[in-house]
Amino acid sequence: MDSTKNVAYDAFYRLRFVKFMKQITDFNAARYYAHFEIKLRSLVIFLGSNTTTRQIELQILT
Secondary structure, eight states, X not given: OOHHHHHHHHHHHHXXXXXXXXXXXXXXXXXXXXXXXXXXXXXXXXXXXXXXXXEEEOOOXX
């Protein structure tokens, strides 16, 4: 096989692989960010006192 053909072939498939990995990375980042955001939004702090327990829900401003 011609070495020039190998270089073009390798470059083409490397580019496809890089694009594929970027898609996976973007998907995972979006998925984990959404999970983290939901966890932050549902974070609840319980402040106790002698007579009552007050519940304060944190609102994360976006």
